[in-house]
Amino acid sequence: MLRGLDGDAQAHRRLLMLLAERLRPYFARRMFDSPSDVEDLVQETLLSIHSRRSTYDRAQPVGAWAYAIGRYKLIDYWRRQKVRRAVPLDDVAAFLSAPAAQLDDGLDLTRALQSLPPRQRALVEDVKVRGESLAEAGAKSGQTENAAKVALHRALKRLSGRLSDAD
Amino acid sequence: MRTDELIDSLVVDMGPTPRGEPERKLALVAAGGALIALALVLAWLKLRPDLGEAVGRPFIWIKAGYTALLAVGAFLACERLARPGVSSARAWAAFGAVVAVFAGLALFELIGLDPAGRIAALRGGSWQVCSRNIALLGAPTTLIALAVLRGFAPTRPGLAGFACGAFSGAVAATVYGLHCPEATFAFVAVWYTLGVLGCAALGAVLGRWMLRWRDLAPSALGSDPG
Numbered sequence: 001m002l003r004g005l006d007g008d009a010q011a012h013r014r015l016l017m018l019l020a021e022r023l024r025p026y027f028a029r030r031m032f033d034s035p036s037d038v039e040d041l042v043q044e045t046l047l048s049i050h051s052r053r054s055t056y057d058r059a060q061p062v063g064a065w066a067y068a069i070g071r072y073k074l075i076d077y078w079r080r081q082k083v084r085r086a087v088p089l090d091d092v093a094a095f096l097s098a099p100a101a102q103l104d105d106g107l108d109l110t111r112a113l114q115s116l117p118p119r120q121r122a123l124v125e126d127v128k129v130r131g132e133s134l135a136e137a138g139a140k141s142g143q144t145e146n147a148a149k150v151a152l153h154r155a156l157k158r159l160s161g162r163l164s165d166a167d
Numbered sequence: 168m169r170t171d172e173l174i175d176s177l178v179v180d181m182g183p184t185p186r187g188e189p190e191r192k193l194a195l196v197a198a199g200g201a202l203i204a205l206a207l208v209l210a211w212l213k214l215r216p217d218l219g220e221a222v223g224r225p226f227i228w229i230k231a232g233y234t235a236l237l238a239v240g241a242f243l244a245c246e247r248l249a250r251p252g253v254s255s256a257r258a259w260a261a262f263g264a265v266v267a268v269f270a271g272l273a274l275f276e277l278i279g280l281d282p283a284g285r286i287a288a289l290r291g292g293s294w295q296v297c298s299r300n301i302a303l304l305g306a307p308t309t310l311i312a313l314a315v316l317r318g319f320a321p322t323r324p325g326l327a328g329f330a331c332g333a334f335s336g337a338v339a340a341t342v343y344g345l346h347c348p349e350a351t352f353a354f355v356a357v358w359y360t361l362g363v364l365g366c367a368a369l370g371a372v373l374g375r376w377m378l379r380w381r382d383l384a385p386s387a388l389g390s391d392p393g
Contacts, residue, residue, distance in 0.1 A: 007183035016174045043173050048380065050177045052320040054188040055250045068252030072322040076380065 001062045005053060015062075016046050023070050030074060037077070045073045061108040061163050112162040120155035127152055189249040192315050193242055197338050200308030204342035207304050212346040226350040231341050233355060236265045237363060238337035245312070245334050248327040249319035255330070262333070266360060273356035291349040294358055300346075301362025302369070305332070305339035309370045313377045321378045328374015329367045336366025 004012030023045055027038045049069055056065050113121055119141055126137035127148075138148030185191075208214065221227045240262030247255035277285050291297075312331035321327035340359050349355065 005184040005186075007181065009178045009181055012181060013174055013178045016177065017171070020170055020174070039170060043168070043170055046170070046173060047177070048320070052251075054184050055320040057250050057253060058186070060250070060253055064252040065250070066252075068322055069320065072251065072320075072380070 001056065002058060005056065005058075012050075016050065019049060019066050020046055022066075026070060027074060031077075034081075041073060041077055045070050048073060061112070063108055064163060108163060112159050115162050116155055116158060120151060120158070123148060123152050124155050124159065128156075189246045189319050192318075193245055193249075193312070193334070196308065196312045196315055197238065197242065197334070199311060200305070200335050200338040201342055203307050204304040204339040205345070208342055208346045212300065212343075214345050215348045217348065218345065221348070224350075227344055229352075230344045230347075230350075230355050230359070233265070233269050234337050234340040234344070234359060234363070237262060237360075238334060238341065240265055241330055241334035241337055241367075244330040245316060245327070248321050248323060248330050249316055251320050251322045255326070258330075269352065269360075270356050273352040276352045285353070288351040288353040289357060291351065291354040291358075293347065293349060294354065297343075297347065297349070297354075297358035298362040298365055301336060301340045301343050301359060302365035304343055305336035305362070305366040306369060308335035308338060309366050309373070311335075313370060313373055316374075317378055320380070321374075324374045324376075324378035325371050326374075327378055329371035331374060332367035332370020333363055335370070336363035339366070 001011075001015050004015050020042055023042045024038065027041050028035065031038055031041070049066060052069070056062070113124065116124065122141065123137055126132045126140065127134060134148045134152065135145040137152075138145050141148075143151065215221065240258060243258035244255045244262060247253050247258050277288060280288060309332045312335050313328060316327055316331055340363055343359075343362075349358075
């Protein structure tokens with residue numbers, strides 16, 4: 001994203017491709033009654049993302065920014081279709097952790113991880129990145145398995161809050 | 168058109184994107200808005216006759232400071248609301264805190280006065296026109312601010328319009344101090360604030376349709392369908 005903003009067309013192209021991959025399932029899940037419109041909406045959203053890229057704040061998670069635009073376009077689409085439906089905010093986490101390759105080489109996640117207190121960060125890294133068991137990770141910091149489970153839950157909650165940071 | 172073709176067509180001839188676009192353009196709006204309000208004051212309301220002496224006394228600066236701080240708070244809110252996916256809560260907290268502190272000063276002032284003095288402090292000589300004048304001075308700038316914000320990506324049109332109006336109204340109120348001779352906290356806290364909120368209400372109403380995105384449909388970019 002940052003390189004795209006500085007004028008690197010290839011980086012920008014890759015970013016739009018990645019976002020398209022994420023937007024497609026996001027819209028498809030919510031537009032099950034009109035699958036033929038999904039691709040149109042993906043294209044419209046990419047166009048908005050491209051033409052409004054000066055509104056991206058470099059300190060902000062790219063995913064949260066793109067998600068907010070996608071959500072806006074989806075609501076706008078429904079308004080045009082005269083459908084009223086609530087869009088739950090909590091699926092931002094699913095959007096952000098979608099399996100497509102990392103946006104921005106994992107910059108968002110790295111930044112969010114750094115914002116956690118050291119003990120929580122170590123726990124998340126041990127369990128979620130290195131795949132250790134809760135008991136092993138907890139033993140390192142002298143916690144029981146249950147204490148580690150609770151701490152990990154809190155850390156993940158905080159992490160997803162940090163990543164969405166949305167309105 | 169296929170999606171990857173669309174992407175290819177978007178990335179041809181793109182240059183670097185300047186940083187801080189929203190901030191820069193909003194600062195220009197503030198400068199333009201101040202000039203518009205100044206022109207209206209000079210041509211329509213006239214400067215207060217005792218302006219020369221007044222600038223030597225503190226209250227005109229206190230008034231200007233209050234409305235300038237409101238403008239800063241609303242500026243921050245506009246900047247946040249121009250960007251999707253960030254929260255404007257902090258900017259609004261700052262805006263609200265400025266209003267609350269000034270209202271506190273006004274209350275403190277009123278407590279020290281007898282009942283007749285309280286009415287006089289609240290009404291001053293121009294309570295019937297003050298808010299209206301500020302709203303009129305700020306209205307043109309509100310339209311400009313909305314037009315500028317529309318070029319960014321506000322995802323909450325009503326709230327973003329409110330911020331535009333509050334920003335424009337606060338800039339106008341700062342300039343209005345050159346005309347208005349009132350010098351009590353109570354007067355400013357009530358009528359100036361109402362004038363600013365009047366602009367904000369105008370912005371909120373207009374924003375709801377002016378700030379809706381009207382991007383071209385991809386099909387309008389040309390190329391064959393399908």
